[in-house]
Amino acid sequence: MDKTRILIIEDEEAIADLLAYGLGREGFETRIAGTGADGLRELDMFVPDLLVLDWMLPDKSGLDICKQVTAQYNIPILMLTARSDITDKILGLEVGADDYITKPFDLREVVVRIRTILRRLAQAQMPVKEAAPPVISFRDIVISRAERLVTKNGEAVDLTPKEFDLLLALLGFRGKIFTRAELLESVWGYDFPGDMRTVDTHIQRLRKKLDAADLITTVFGIGYKFEKRAD
Numbered sequence: 029m030d031k032t033r034i035l036i037i038e039d040e041e042a043i044a045d046l047l048a049y050g051l052g053r054e055g056f057e058t059r060i061a062g063t064g065a066d067g068l069r070e071l072d073m074f075v076p077d078l079l080v081l082d083w084m085l086p087d088k089s090g091l092d093i094c095k096q097v098t099a100q101y102n103i104p105i106l107m108l109t110a111r112s113d114i115t116d117k118i119l120g121l122e123v124g125a126d127d128y129i130t131k132p133f134d135l136r137e138v139v140v141r142i143r144t145i146l147r148r149l150a151q152a153q154m155p156v157k158e159a160a161p162p163v164i165s166f167r168d169i170v171i172s173r174a175e176r177l178v179t180k181n182g183e184a185v186d187l188t189p190k191e192f193d194l195l196l197a198l199l200g201f202r203g204k205i206f207t208r209a210e211l212l213e214s215v216w217g218y219d220f221p222g223d224m225r226t227v228d229t230h231i232q233r234l235r236k237k238l239d240a241a242d243l244i245t246t247v248f249g250i251g252y253k254f255e256k257r258a259d
Contacts, residue, residue, distance in 0.1 A: 031057040032146065035076035037067035037093065038108065039086050043131075047080060050135040051142070064088030068096070076103060078142060083109040083120070091123060098124030098188065104145045108133070118226045122233075124188050127217075144217055164199055166254075169238060171199060178238075185237055190215060194230050198244060203256030205247050227252075 034056045038044040041062070048058040059074045061067035064085045070076075079097060083090040094105055107120045107128040120128050126145045129138060164171045168181045176192055178185045187195065193215045198206065206214075208224040216226075231252055235241045243255050 031055060032078070033057045033059070033074060033076045034078050034080060034142070035059050035061065035067065035070055035074055036080045037061045037064065037085065037090075038080070038082040039063065039084075040082075043082075043108075046135065047138065050139065054139050056142075062086075064090070064093045067093065071097070071101060071103070078146060079103050079105045080138075080142075081105055081107050081125075083107055083111060091120060094120065094125050095123045104149055106138070106141055106145060118229065121190065121216075121226060122188070122229060124190075126189070148217060164196075166199060166202065167243070169199070169240070169243075171196060180238055187234075187237065191230055191234055191237070194227075195234055195238075198252065198254040202254045205250055205253045207251040211251065 032055075034051055036044050036047050036051075036058060038047065038060065039062050044060045044062070048060055051058050059070060059076070061070050064087050067079075067081075071079075081090050081093060081097075085093070090107060090109075094107065097103060097105060104126040105124065107125045108131060109120065109128055110131045126148075127141050129141055162173050164173075170179045171177070171192075173196070176189075178187055178192065178195065194211065197211060197214050208227045211227050212224070215230075231244060231246075235244050238244075245253055245255060247253055
């Protein structure tokens with residue numbers, strides 16, 4: 029059985045070596061890149077299953093690399109950051125990171141977060157059960173589970189992975205009122221450490237991209253729902 033491959037883009041040698049050693053002991057195959065440019069080159073050569081990406085690199089911003097990777101590859105990203113400001117962390121999630129961890133960190137927590145990301149990815153790629161339709165449509169919005177593709181009026185809508193999962197949760201249960209905590213649990217995972225503002229931000233982005241302010245409605249004091257009726 030092939031090992032899960034993890035690319036570590038981290039310029040601090042001690043941290044990169046610690047991660048490579050610890051993840052290697054857990055059965056992962058790792059490779060290290062010390063700069064953003066080297067890391068981008070390794071993506072095509074190493075073909076990782078997951079990327080551990082430092083926010084601050086000597087040649088490129090980890091945030092810019094995250095944007096580039098999510099635009100070109102379907103690779104989950106765990107960001108490493110020394111930043112403690114929740115706004116900075118939410119920014120990383122909004123551009124496509126799947127999770128983040130703050131330095132200094134416990135290696136055991138890194139392993140748990142990586143396994144959680146990979147488990148959620150594996151579940152999302154499992155064959156769709158008969159009870160769950162492969163395609164959901166409502167008005168002019170169509171969402172394909174297998175292709176992870178959303179169209180509106182026949183035109184593809186560019187959604188981040190988290191925006192797609194959020195839309196799937198809402199559209200898959202039209203009329204159900206979700207609390208912000210439920211959406212955090214469903215889309216980001218039970219161990220997501222952020223606050224509720226990231227849900228609000230993603231809802232606003234979905235409304236704008238889908239022109240669906242009348243469909244994704246706010247239930248004041250509770251959360252959000254996708255309208256059940258088409259009219």
